[in-house]
Amino acid sequence: MGVGLQTEEITGRARVLDAAAELFVRQGYVGTTLRQIAAATGIKAGSIYHHFESKEALFVAVLNDGIVVMIDAFDEAQSSLAGTDDVAVHVREHVRSHLSAIFENGPYTTAHVTSFFSAPAEVRAAVVPKRDSYEQKWNQLFEVLFPAANTKELRLRRLILFGAMNATAEWFDPAGNLTVDQLATAISDQFLQGVTQYES
Amino acid sequence: MGVGLQTEEITGRARVLDAAAELFVRQGYVGTTLRQIAAATGIKAGSIYHHFESKEALFVAVLNDGIVVMIDAFDEAQSSLAGTDDVAVHVREHVRSHLSAIFENGPYTTAHVTSFFSAPAEVRAAVVPKRDSYEQKWNQLFEVLFPAANTKELRLRRLILFGAMNATAEWFDPAGNLTVDQLATAISDQFLQGVTQYES
DNA sequence: GTCTATAACATGATAGAC
DNA sequence: GTCTATCATGTTATAGAC
Numbered sequence: 001m002g003v004g005l006q007t008e009e010i011t012g013r014a015r016v017l018d019a020a021a022e023l024f025v026r027q028g029y030v031g032t033t034l035r036q037i038a039a040a041t042g043i044k045a046g047s048i049y050h051h052f053e054s055k056e057a058l059f060v061a062v063l064n065d066g067i068v069v070m071i072d073a074f075d076e077a078q079s080s081l082a083g084t085d086d087v088a089v090h091v092r093e094h095v096r097s098h099l100s101a102i103f104e105n106g107p108y109t110t111a112h113v114t115s116f117f118s119a120p121a122e123v124r125a126a127v128v129p130k131r132d133s134y135e136q137k138w139n140q141l142f143e144v145l146f147p148a149a150n151t152k153e154l155r156l157r158r159l160i161l162f163g164a165m166n167a168t169a170e171w172f173d174p175a176g177n178l179t180v181d182q183l184a185t186a187i188s189d190q191f192l193q194g195v196t197q198y199e200s
Numbered sequence: 201m202g203v204g205l206q207t208e209e210i211t212g213r214a215r216v217l218d219a220a221a222e223l224f225v226r227q228g229y230v231g232t233t234l235r236q237i238a239a240a241t242g243i244k245a246g247s248i249y250h251h252f253e254s255k256e257a258l259f260v261a262v263l264n265d266g267i268v269v270m271i272d273a274f275d276e277a278q279s280s281l282a283g284t285d286d287v288a289v290h291v292r293e294h295v296r297s298h299l300s301a302i303f304e305n306g307p308y309t310t311a312h313v314t315s316f317f318s319a320p321a322e323v324r325a326a327v328v329p330k331r332d333s334y335e336q337k338w339n340q341l342f343e344v345l346f347p348a349a350n351t352k353e354l355r356l357r358r359l360i361l362f363g364a365m366n367a368t369a370e371w372f373d374p375a376g377n378l379t380v381d382q383l384a385t386a387i388s389d390q391f392l393q394g395v396t397q398y399e400s
Numbered sequence: 401g402t403c404t405a406t407a408a409c410a411t412g413a414t415a416g417a418c
Numbered sequence: 419g420t421c422t423a424t425c426a427t428g429t430t431a432t433a434g435a436c
Contacts, residue, residue: 012419028318030230034412046414047420055412117370118228118318146398153398156378160390163367164360170317171359178356190360194394198346198353212401234430246432247402255430403436410429418421 013051016041021062021107028115029059029123059119060126066112067130069105073097074137087145088192094141095191096184098165103174113166138162161191213251216241221262221307229259229315229323259319260326266312267330269305273297274337287345288392294341295391296384298365303374313366338362361391 019040023032034055038045052058077097081090101109116124116131135158142154149157164187174180219240223232234255238245252258277297281290301309316324316331335358342354349357364387374380 028228028230030228031318033410035410043419044421045412046422049413050419114317117314118231146395149395149398156386157390157395159367159371160364160387163365164363167359167363167367186356187360190357190394191390192394193396194390194392195346195349195357196393198349233428235428243401244403245430246404249431250401401436403434405433405435407432408430411427412425413427414425415423416421417423418419 012041012043016043016048016051016058017061017065018106020058021065021111024059024062024111024115025107029119056120056123059123062108063112063116063119063123063127064130066108066110067127067134069109070098070101070112071130071134071137073101073105074134078141088188090141090145091192092185092188094138095161095165095188096181099168099180099184099187102166102169103172103180110169113169157191161187164190212241212243216243216248216251216258217261217265218306220258221265221311224259224262224311224315225307229319256320256323259323262308263312263316263319263323263327264330266308266310267327267334269309270298270301270312271330271334271337273301273305274334278341288388290341290345291392292385292388294338295361295365295388296381299368299380299384299387302366302369303372303380310369313369357391361387364390 016037020032020037023036023040026032027036034048035045037058038048041048048058052061074094074097077093081093084090102113103110112127112131116127119127138158139151139155142149142158143151146154168183168187172178172183178186216237220232220237223236223240226232227236233245234248235245237258238248241248248258252261274294274297277293281293284290302313303310312327316327319327338358339351339355342349342358343351346354368383368387372378372383378386
């Protein structure tokens with residue numbers, strides 16, 4: 001639900017969540033302490049346990065919110081594309097929506113893509129259902145857009161695209177020369193046409 | 201130098217390094233303790249300080265060895281391609297060599313690609329020179345292969361490709377259905393031609 | 401080169417007052 | 419809902435014996 005990011009009533013729980021998400025992005029799960037999260041929230045470490053039963057539960061909440069943001073962005077993009085048939089437009093718009101979730105929707109999605117794999121097994125297990133449902137949306141999209149390819153091939157292509165997109169969280173600076181939109185176009189073009197356009 | 205991986209004389213230092221690399225891959229830097237590394241080596245935690253002056257220095261050594269493996273693999277691939285002009289062959293062979301370094305050359309390279317960005321700033325700074333020299337090799341390769349593109353474009357394409365390649369460390373299972381060679385072909389094809397081949 | 405022992409400190413978590 | 423105080427444990431790192 002991206003708690004605390006959209007409404008005025010920012011509860012104490014949401015403020016803890018916001019602070020935690022930001023710190024997890026910068027320092028990872030193990031590298032972030034409850035004392036740091038508490039300090040960033042403006043409370044003391046012990047008080048966090050009024051909102052979450054453990055550090056792991058807090059992490060699960062952050063990662064889950066991260067996918068929810070991505071899922072919402074995906075659905076919105078899909079709605080806005082209802083009247084279009086152009087494969088390239090569909091791909092570009094969904095790539096843009098995924099990157100936008102990472103760079104323009106707070107730290108939740110960024111925390112998800114950067115620290116899902118390094119999360120403790122129990123945390124990953126708790127997050128996997130929603131994460132799977134997001135991946136299924138992409139798989140289904142690809143099956144519609146590329147009916148000539150088989151499921152296995154498309155899954156591989158999706159993993160390659162996800163790798164390229166999620167890695168941007170590690171090197172792309174939205175305040176730099178390139179905008180998120182331009183980055184989305186570059187990745188989408190690359191995914192659709194490759195680099196053959198540059199061959200001499 | 202990939203210490204301890206190639207010769208018979210496996211020094212105590214190299215055995216610590218090997219154990220550390222493997223644990224860093226599985227648990228990350230902060231998630232791995234000196235006691236675990238010592239136990240995996242067959243010594244006690246305090247003894248590690250005979251070989252390395254700190255945990256950070258040990259991490260730096262692992263990450264640096266990881267790039268050295270990649271650099272060696274790159275140079276070898278380049279030598280073996282001396283007689284070929286085919287752009288696709290060059291790209292495929294270098295992609296294969298990069299993936300081979302991750303999946304078939306011990307845990308050093310894997311540790312590098314999975315935990316470079318989450319490493320402490322001082323560690324990253326110590327590793328950056330060699331890392332840069334590897335990236336420059338790719339940039340130079342691309343400028344030769346795609347003379348029609350400008351430097352900025354090629355840097356962006358390289359980052360997209362690196363994202364796709366390095367992310368495989370997180371999901372690809374070399375013991376599964378797909379071989380490393382097949383994975384390399386898929387990524388290389390995707391990079392060169394995109395998915396347009398599947399468009400209806 | 402490895403050991404034991406320990407210093408010095410940080411961590412997640414709990415209990416009970418306000 | 420937040421506080422203080424504290425527990426139990428784990429952490430890197432050091433010192434000196436063997």
